[in-house]
Amino acid sequence: MSNSSNTVVGLLAGTVIGATLGILFAPDKGINTRQRISDEALAAKDKIAERAVELKDQVSSTMVDKKESLDTQLESVVSNVSHKAEDVITTLEKKLKELKDKNKKLQKTV
Known part of the structure; x- marks a missing residue:
């Protein structure tokens, strides 16, 4: 429980006892x-x-808010990872093309 909840419960208990x-x-x-x-x-x-x-x-509302926040953050992370993966694939494809070109040149000279 939060401090304000504990305070309210304490005040209620004190009132009842008094x-x-x-x-x-x-x-x-x-x-x-x-x-x-x-x-x-x-x-x-x-x-x-x-x-x-x-x-x-209050707890239910807080949990819903936190879940929505977590979902948004997770979606953002997945999107960022997807873009990074696409960048890595593009870079690897360029390197592979360069290696194929070098290999063709080497085969022609031999």
Whole structure:
């Protein structure tokens, strides 16, 4: 997880713990306290679920972006290698022609 994600999770956990402790030490009937704890727990669960969905979406988006970047870079490398290979083939063909010409001259003189 990133630092901002850890911070958000820490803040949520702190909020839940603080609210729970506040409710427990507040002078109120047991049934009311239990209901408030239940309500706070459900609210915290919903916030955590929302944050989990947001994090999943962020990770998914980042992965898609990185994949597209990698695909683009790979395509560029393949294209560059293809051009280099073509240059090497052209150079080799020229050298082969030169060698054939030299060989013809040598055969004529013998």
